[in-house]
Amino acid sequence: xxxxxxxxxxxxxGALNVASEIDFxxxxxxxxxxxxxxxxxxxxxxxxxxxxxxPSSGEIFLQGQNITALQQxxxxxxxxxxxxxxxxxxxxxxxxxxxxxxxxxxTGACRSLFRPLGWRSDVIDEAFVLxxxxxxxxxxxxxxxxxxxxxxxxxxxxxxxxxxxxxxxLDEPAAGVPSSDMLLITDAIESLTDRIAVLIVxxxxxxxxxxxxxxxxxxxxxxxxxxxxDEIAADERVRTAYLGETIRG
Numbered sequence: 261x262x263x264x265x266x267x268x269x270x271x272x273x274g275a276l277n278v279a280s281e282i283d284f285x286x287x288x289x290x291x292x293x294x295x296x297x298x299x300x301x302x303x304x305x306x307x308x309x310x311x312x313x314x315p316s317s318g319e320i321f322l323q324g325q326n327i328t329a330l331q332q333x334x335x336x337x338x339x340x341x342x343x344x345x346x347x348x349x350x351x352x353x354x355x356x357x358x359x360x361x362x363x364x365x366x367t368g369a370c371r372s373l374f375r376p377l378g379w380r381s382d383v384i385d386e387a388f389v390l391x392x393x394x395x396x397x398x399x400x401x402x403x404x405x406x407x408x409x410x411x412x413x414x415x416x417x418x419x420x421x422x423x424x425x426x427x428x429x430l431d432e433p434a435a436g437v438p439s440s441d442m443l444l445i446t447d448a449i450e451s452l453t454d455r456i457a458v459l460i461v462x463x464x465x466x467x468x469x470x471x472x473x474x475x476x477x478x479x480x481x482x483x484x485x486x487x488x489x490d491e492i493a494a495d496e497r498v499r500t501a502y503l504g505e506t507i508r509g
Contacts, residue, residue: 261287261288262285262286262287262288263286263287263288263290263322263323263426263427263457264284264285264286264309264320264321264322264340264427264457264459265284265285265286265320265321266282266283266284266308266309266318266319266320266321267283267318267319267320267321268281268282268283268317268318268319269281269282269283269284269305269308269315269317269318269319269320270282270315270316270317270318271301271304271308271313271315271316271481272316277481278301278304278481279301279304279305279308279315279316279318279481280480280481280482281318281482282305282318282478282481282482282483283483284305284476284483286427286457286459287457287474288457289454289455289456289457290457290458290459290473290474291458291460291471291472291473291474292457292458292459292460292472292473292474292475292476293459293460293461293462293468293471293472293474293475293476294306294459294460294461294475294476294478295461295462295463295465295468295475295476295477295478295492296477296478296479296484296501297479297501297502299480300478300479300480300481301478301480301481302431302461302478303345303431303461304481305478306342306429306431306459306461308320309340309429310332310335310336310340310342310429311327311330311331311332311334311335312332315328322335322338322339322340322426322427323426325338327340336423337366338426339424339425339426339427340425340426340427340429341420341421341423341425341427341428341429342420342428342429342430342431343413343416343417343419343420343429343430343431343433344416344431345431345432345435346435346436347412347413347415347416348416349404349412349415349416349419350404351403351404351405352403352404352405353403353404354400354401354402354403354404355391355396355399355400355401355402355403355404355407355415356384356387356388356391356400356401358404358415358419359387359390359391359415359418359419359422360383360384360387360422361419361422362387362419362420362421362422362423363383363386363387363390363422364380364383365423366422366423366424367380367382367383386422387418387422388400390418390421390422391418393418393421393451394414394415394417394418394448394451396411396414396415396418399411408441409436409437409438409441410437410438410440410441410442410444410445411441411444413433413434413436413437413444413445414444414445414448416433417430417433417448417449421452421456425456426456426457427456427457427458427459428452428456428457428458428459429458429459429460429461430449430458430459430460430461430462431461432461432462432463433445433449433460433462434446434462434464434467435463442464442467445467446467446470446471449467449471450470450471460472468489469489469493472489473488473489474486474487474488475487475488475489475492477492477495477498477501479501484497484498484501485497485498
């Protein structure tokens with residue numbers, strides 16, 4: 261079943277066309293990767309889906325509902341969550357506070373303005389379960405700024421999961437992560453429940469081919485190719501688009 265779909269999606273910044281007639285489908289339980297050379301429009305596409313950027317034309321559907329006109333927070337409440345290339349965590353707050361805020365927003369606990377967050381044990385308990393999922397429970401009370409960058413990327417994923425998503429968009433989750441911590445990221449992504457459809461934007465092709473069962477290749481704002489990892493690895497157009505970058509095959 262198709263969970264997320266775009267139809268004829270276009271985006272222009274003046275004379276610059278960064279998305280051109282993108283027809284895209286993300287299936288339920290998908291493990292889908294979006295790849296392409298620098299400047300292909302991958303992050304712009306993610307921004308359009310989440311509502312951070314408005315398309316010039318075209319439509320976006322979530323479970324058959326047209327969400328094109330909805331704001332970011334409305335899409336989030338319908339089940340669209342994301343991470344960013346550069347993390348958006350609150351560096352001065354503790355790890356569990358960061359995750360708890362996402363849970364509290366989803367459950368409505370954040371509307372209790374005159375009570376401290378800690379009074380909602382259900383919120384704290386759910387946040388702690390998410391931290392345990394990524395083996396972060398020992399960092400729960402530490403400020404985010406004291407946490408290694410690889411673990412901060414995991415915290416971002418936990419925050420996104422705290423929103424209770426149906427669709428999770430991971431924008432370069434391995435960006436800036438040292439090679440020694442890369443296994444933390446790949447293991448975390450592979451541990452995600454199949455109740456969530458995942459679209460990952462990633463330059464590290466080892467991560468892509470380990471994770472994805474379907475890959476879409478974006479070049480100059482248009483879809484060049486789509487298929488299984490084996491089909492993409494064998495596609496000469498994709499190899500040409502990467503100008504000599506290694507495509508595993």
